[in-house]
Amino acid sequence: MAKTKSNDKQLSVKKIDNGIVIDHIVTGGAFYVLQALNIDVHFPHSVFIAMNVPSKKLGRKDVLKIRNIGKEDLNLDLLGLLISGSNFICIENYHIVHKEKIQTPEKAYGVIKCPGISCITNLREDVETEFTVIGSNEVGNRENLSLRCVYCDKIFKILENISLIQ
Amino acid sequence: MNEDTEHQTSHIFGIRYMTENFIQGILDDASEIKQNPSKYAEALKGKILSLAFWEASTRTRLSFESAMLRLGGKTLGFSSQAGTSIEKGESLSDTITMLAGYSDCIVLRHPLRGSCKLAAKIADKYGVPVISGGSGSQEHPTQALLDIFTIQEYHHRLSGLNVGIVGDLRYSRTISSLLFALGKFGRNTIYYLSHPSLHLQDELVYDLESTDLEMHKATNLAEIISSLDVLYVTRLQKERFPDPMLYNKVKESYQLRPDLMKAAKEDLIIMHPLPRVDEIPYAIDRFPQAKYFEQAKNGVYTRMAVLNRLIH
Numbered sequence: 001m002a003k004t005k006s007n008d009k010q011l012s013v014k015k016i017d018n019g020i021v022i023d024h025i026v027t028g029g030a031f032y033v034l035q036a037l038n039i040d041v042h043f044p045h046s047v048f049i050a051m052n053v054p055s056k057k058l059g060r061k062d063v064l065k066i067r068n069i070g071k072e073d074l075n076l077d078l079l080g081l082l083i084s085g086s087n088f089i090c091i092e093n094y095h096i097v098h099k100e101k102i103q104t105p106e107k108a109y110g111v112i113k114c115p116g117i118s119c120i121t122n123l124r125e126d127v128e129t130e131f132t133v134i135g136s137n138e139v140g141n142r143e144n145l146s147l148r149c150v151y152c153d154k155i156f157k158i159l160e161n162i163s164l165i166q
Numbered sequence: 167m168n169e170d171t172e173h174q175t176s177h178i179f180g181i182r183y184m185t186e187n188f189i190q191g192i193l194d195d196a197s198e199i200k201q202n203p204s205k206y207a208e209a210l211k212g213k214i215l216s217l218a219f220w221e222a223s224t225r226t227r228l229s230f231e232s233a234m235l236r237l238g239g240k241t242l243g244f245s246s247q248a249g250t251s252i253e254k255g256e257s258l259s260d261t262i263t264m265l266a267g268y269s270d271c272i273v274l275r276h277p278l279r280g281s282c283k284l285a286a287k288i289a290d291k292y293g294v295p296v297i298s299g300g301s302g303s304q305e306h307p308t309q310a311l312l313d314i315f316t317i318q319e320y321h322h323r324l325s326g327l328n329v330g331i332v333g334d335l336r337y338s339r340t341i342s343s344l345l346f347a348l349g350k351f352g353r354n355t356i357y358y359l360s361h362p363s364l365h366l367q368d369e370l371v372y373d374l375e376s377t378d379l380e381m382h383k384a385t386n387l388a389e390i391i392s393s394l395d396v397l398y399v400t401r402l403q404k405e406r407f408p409d410p411m412l413y414n415k416v417k418e419s420y421q422l423r424p425d426l427m428k429a430a431k432e433d434l435i436i437m438h439p440l441p442r443v444d445e446i447p448y449a450i451d452r453f454p455q456a457k458y459f460e461q462a463k464n465g466v467y468t469r470m471a472v473l474n475r476l477i478h
Contacts, residue, residue: 120279152302155368
């Protein structure tokens with residue numbers, strides 16, 4: 001939904017009245033977020049996606065705007081595993097009411113099922129998955145970010161296991 | 167004494183979480199108990215140990231039972247899922263909650279990785295310690311304790327050793343724990359020999375990178391045996407091979423033949439977590455270096471030391 005002005009130097013993406021904006025996403029990250037948040041045609045709110053647009057800071061970037069949801073509707077730890085370094089902004093009545101940089105968490109709880117086939121968390125047990133984060137997914141290193149299951153010690157790359165995100 | 171600060175109670179689910187001091191303390195206690203067993207005959211009188219074994223076990227279960235009885239305590243439990251509510255679908259969490267109400271400590275063996283950590287999390291609420299008797303292919307910490315107790319008993323040191331490990335290195339939980347243990351005590355050199363499909367787990371290799379262990383891949387026993395202080399052999403598990411023909415073809419490559427012993431040092435010790443099948447022929451039993459039965463016996467003393475430390 002991105003559109004450029006006629007001079008092709010400035011990006012203009014529709015402002016939203018209420019909702020969240022995630023800016024300065026390393027290119028390709030918006031796609032991971034949509035997958036992780038299970039956003040598809042059945043999603044009840046408007047979603048604006050700008051992918052691979054010019055950025056002074058990153059060269060190219062993605063931008064994501066979602067109407068009528070708030071911080072409480074998202075798991076920032078999960079976003080931190082996918083697009084850390086991005087700016088997370090909450091909008092109310094066209095005004096910025098909250099802004100923070102998305103950070104890679106040290107631990108992640110309940111965000112993804114463990115891909116370890118012999119892990120106890122995949123049995124019928126009342127247990128929340130728990131992972132230690134290995135590495136950082138700062139710009140340029142996202143593909144190397146790995147999680148280690150606290151229970152079974154399985155080490156895996158989150159981007160190769162997006163379908164397991166809960 | 168807590169091996170993991172996240173828990174209020176002391177649990178034992180992995181050597182990798184233990185400090186060198188904690189391990190050395192257990193070894194010292196085990197040595198003292200071995201020399202003066204009668205002194206500890208009533209140390210745990212009135213206490214009950216649960217033996218919760220989802221998988222078959224001979225040595226681990228019976229040596230824990232023997233250890234508890236020798237400390238004056240009692241045991242209860244099950245040695246398979248048959249005849250328990252687990253057969254009806256009862257979860258690990260519910261079973262542990264129940265056992266925490268019945269006993270003062272739980273020894274758990276379970277086929278899935280992470281099972282002992284989950285059990286410890288649950289039992290922690292009741293102040294009941296959990297000891298891993300093996301959780302999947304992850305770790306078997308008390309086996310490693312008795313292993314290094316045996317090594318220390320014969321070599322009087324736990325560093326500067328040349329250790330050969332042979333057999334199934336991928337699914338053997340005793341190997342994981344032994345390497346973590348040896349990695350706690352300074353520089354040791356490990357020569358590992360296995361079929362390519364049974365090499366060390368990636369996660370284990372990753373963890374061992376932060377230790378002082380020097381790892382060398384060996385191609386056959388003959389090339390390494392003369393330099394070894396310890397030879398630790400594990401059973402090749404036929405069921406791990408996709409093709410039974412392949413198992414029959416490769417098993418002899420990992421067998422300790424008597425003729426290989428000509429090159430062995432006099433003070434080499436041959437160890438095996440048992441049960442053995444073909445990898446150590448009976449003829450090896452006659453060599454003075456064969457220590458696997460002494461090793462198994464030491465399981466009682468080290469487990470007495472562990473129980474005596476954890477149960478209050």
